[in-house]
Amino acid sequence: MKYYDKLIFELSKEGRCGYSLPVNKFPAAPEVPQQLRRQAPLRLPEVSEPDVVRHYTNLSQMNFGVDTGFYPLGSCTMKYNPKINEEVAALQGFAGLHPLMHAGLTKGANKVYQEMNKALAAITGMYTFTFDPCAGAHGELTGLMIMRTYHMMRGDMARTKVIVPDSAHGTNPASAAVCGLEVVEVKSLENGRIDVEALKPLLGPDIAGIMMTNPNTLGLFETEIKTIAKLVHDCGGLLYYDGANMNPLMGVVRPGDMGFDIMHLNLHKTFSTPHGGGGPGSGPVGVAKHLEDCIPDLRVSGFHGNFGVILRAYAYILALGKDHLRQVGQYAVLSANYIKECLKDVYKLPIEGVCKHEFVFDGLINDGAHDDVPGATTLDVAKRLLDYGFHAPTIYFPLLFHQALMIEPTETESKETIDTFIEVMRKIAAEAARDPNILHDAPHNAPITRPDETMAARNPILKYEW
C-alpha cells in the first residue's frame, strides 16, 4: 500500500468531461422558471474517464479488504465474499427491475424472497422473515417495533422497558431508544454470562422484553438461556435475538429452538455478502408464529429492502445447501478456540473455557512498561498488526474489560493463515516486552502513520474547500 494524496477535486480542469450521453432529439422544454432555478454555480469535478479510473484505483490501494488479507475483526464476521454472488446480483433481469412493478412482472424476484424466507426459517427456527431492514441496527429497530406492536395489539400498553446486558453491542440500547423504549441494563457475572439473579428483580409488567446476543459479545454461549427464556416469558416479555453472532450456530443451534421470539440476521456477516466499507448490508427480521401478525404494517424502508444484498445471500445459501451449513459454524468455532489456546500464555484471557466464533483478550500479559516508558496497550497491538499485513481485531469492546481485544477468525481462513497470525501475535507480544515504543509508533508500513484524531474532532474539516 502506498500513500496517494489526491482528492478528485484537485484533478479537475475546466472543460474536461468523463461522460457520454446521446444526442438530444427532443424539442426543447420550457425553461425552469427563474425563481425555481438553482442560483449557485454547480461545482463538480471536471475530469476525464481515465482520470477517474486511475484516481479511484489509487484510492483503493490504500484500503485493506477481506480479499487483501486476514481480517479478524470481532463481531463483524469478515468471511470470504464469494464472487458468484456478485455475478448473480449484476444480472440485468434483477438489476433492471423497478421496485413498483407489480408481482406479475417480478416473478423471479418474488421467488428469491419466498425461498430466502424458507431457508432462513429453516436455519434459525423462526416462522417468517421481513426483508425490509437495510442493516443490522435497522433490523434491531424493526424487531423492537414488532415487540412493541405485539404488546400494543394485546392492549398491554405498560411494557415500555427493554432489558439489555452490559456486554451488548452499542446498537442494542441505541435501537431501543429510537424505538421509544427505556433501557434497563442487566449485569454480567464474572464468567461473562448474564447474571440470572440480577435479572429476576428487573422483570415485571413494565418489561417489553430482553435483547440478547448468544453467543454473547465475549463469544460465550449463554448457558442459562433456558432459564432466562422462561423467566422473561413468564413475566409477559419477549426474547429478542441479536443475530450479529449467528455464525457459530450455523447448522448446530437455532435461535427459535432456544425460545427467541424475534431476531435479526446480518446477511453481510453470516451470509457472506460484502461489507462494502460500511454497507450496503441487509438485516432481515424473523419472528415466531405468534408474532406473524405484528409485521405487515411496519414500513421501515422505501421499497423491499436491499434486494441486491438479499440476492447475494441467496446464492450463498444455495452453495451451502444442507450439506455445508454445519461446517460453517463448526469451523468458525474451531479456528477461534485454536487461536485462543495458542495465544493465552502471552495475552490475558479473562475467562477460560470453550468459546464460540470469537473471544476476548484483555491486553498483553507483559506490556513492557518500565521506568517512565508506558506499556503497550491494545491499541498499540492493533496498530502493530497492520505492519505485519493483518487487519486488527475489534478493540476496546466489549466495555467489560479495559484492554479488550476481540478476535473472530471465521471459517474461511486456512490453518496456515491462522498459524501465521498466531506467530505474528506472539512476535508482537515479544516486541512489547522488549521495547513497547516499537508498538507505540506503529504502524510503520501503512500508507499513513497515526492521525491526529483530536485535531479532527476539535476543528472539524468535513468537506473540501474549493
Next chain:
Amino acid sequence: MSKILDGLKYSESHEWVKVDGTVAFIGVSDFAQKEMGDITYVDMPEEGDDVLAGEEFGALESVKASSELISPVSGTVVAVNSELEDAPEKVNEDAYGAWIIKVEMSNPGELDKLLDAAGYKALIGE
C-alpha cells in the same frame, strides 16, 4: 497528582462549584479533565435552562468517549462559557479557570451536601 483548589466545593461526579453570592460557577476538576484526556467538545445547555442538582446538564467529549456533566446545584443557567465552544482545550489547560456554566441557585442549601477540598482529595485518593 491532580490539582485541587481550596475554597471550592466539589461533587462526587467531579464537578467544582465556586460560589459568588447566589450565583454558582460550575466546571470540572483537574482530575476529571485528566481522566478524560484531550477534550474535543463541551456540550452545554442554553441560557435560561433550568438545571437540577444531580441531573445531567451537558457532556464532555473526547475522541473516543463522552462523559456526562452533572449539576451539583439546582437553579437557572444565567450564562454559558461560549469561549469553550471553539476552544474546548481550555478545560484541559486550566480546569479551574474554564468554568462551563453560571447558575443562579434556587436552593443554596444544596451546597452543604458537596465536598470541600479535603473531602474531594480523599475521594479521588491522591
Next chain:
Amino acid sequence: MATLPYLPHTQADIRAMLDRIGAKQLDDLYSDVPSEFLKKGAYALPDALSEQEIRDFFAALEAQNARLKVFVGQGAYDHYTPSVIPYLTQRSEFLTAYTPYQCEISQGTLRYIFEYQTLMCELTGLDVSNASMYDGPTAAAEAMKMAVSCARKKNRVLLSKALLPHVIKVVETYAKFHGVEIGYVPAPDGQTSLEALQAELAQDDVAGVIVPSINRYGIIEDHSGFADAIHAEKGLLVEYCDPSALAVVNTPGEWGADIAVGDGQPLGLPLCYGGPYVGFMTVKKEHMRKMPGRIVGQTVDKQGRRAFVLTLQAREQHIKREKATSNICSNESLMALWVTIYLSLMGPEGLKEVNKISADGAHYLKAELLKTGQFQDVFPDKPFLKEFVLKPKKFPGQLQKKLEEAGFFAALDTEEGYVSFCVTEKRSKEECDQLVKVVKEG
C-alpha cells in the same frame, strides 16, 4: 459430499487444531450448549449447488422477471450508469472492506467518503454531510427525529402531503414508535400550501417541517416564505430532494433549509428492485452535532501528511449507547462511492445535460399523450422536470396491461387516481413515440 470451495480446512488441519485445543471432535466445541438445543436431524434446505448450477438457477429465475422499458419514477429513476462505476466499485479493496475503523489502512474509503460529503454539500447548498444513510425515506425519518431533538420541547413534525408516498409511510412508522406526533400540510394545487403550513405553525408545537423539493406529481415546488415562517416558530425546515435535479432547481440551502435529505439513487444507481440505494443528509453547521451517522474529517498524520478519519464519534451508538443521536452505524458506503464516481464522471455539464434530456423528453411525452385525447392534464401550469401525472379518462388497468405487453412499464396509478410517467435520458424519442402509439391504439 463435495467440498465447499470457501472452506480451506483439510481433515488433517481439523485434527491438528482439535488436538491443540484438547478436543476429541468438533462436536465437543459445543459442550457448553444444553443438549436439548443442539439441532437434531437435517435442516430443511436444498442440496448444495455447484457454481455452474447456481449460475443456471439464477439465469432461469432472472428470465421470469419482465424486461420492460421503464417510464415510471416515484422514488426510483432509471438513469444511465457509466460502465466505469460498477468496474471500480467492484474492486475488492473497496468491496470487501469493513467500516474504516483502522484508518491507517482505510484511507481509500475515508477519502471517497470525504469526497462524497463535499459533493452532497455542493449539490444541496448546506454545510455538513454525513457518510450516508440507508435510503431516502429513512433519511427523512432521521431528519424528523433530529428536528424534535433540536427543538427540545416541541414534538410535532409536519409532512407535506405531496411527499412521495413511501417517504410518508416510513416517517410515520418511525414517528409512531419514537413518540413523535405527525401533522400534514395539504397540497391542493399540486404544491405544498404555505397558508395551510402557517395555520399549523400557529399551534406553536411544530419542531420541523418536511417538504419535497420536487413532489410526488413531479412538480418543482416553490418554497418562498417557507423557511421564514418555520424559523419564526423555531422549527426546522427539511427539504426532501432528488439530488440529480439539484443541478438545475433551487437548492435546499437557497430555500433556507436546515436539513436536506433524499435518496442518491437518481445519481446512476441501478433500480435493482428498490435497493441497495443510498440515503443522504446534509445540515447547516449549527446542527452538525445532532446529525446521525458516520462523518469523515480531515486531519494530519504524525508526519504532518493529510489524512482522514471518522470523527465526531461521540454522537454515535458505540460511545453514547441509548443517548446516541441514532442507532445507525453501517450505512450504504459502497453506494456513496457509486454516487461519488458518478458525479465525478458527469461533472457539472453532464448532470445538467441529464436533466435537460430528461425534462425535454418528459415534456414531449406529456404533450403527445395529451394529444391522444385519453388523458386530462391535472396541473397544467405547474413546472416539472422528468416526471408528471395525468388523469386517465378510462380505467388505467387496461392501459397498463397494454403497455406491458408492448414492453413498457408506464402509467403507474397513484392514490389520487392519476397515472404517473417519468422520462430519463435513457428513453429515446422513438420509444416515446412507440409508447404513445400503444396508447392511441388502446
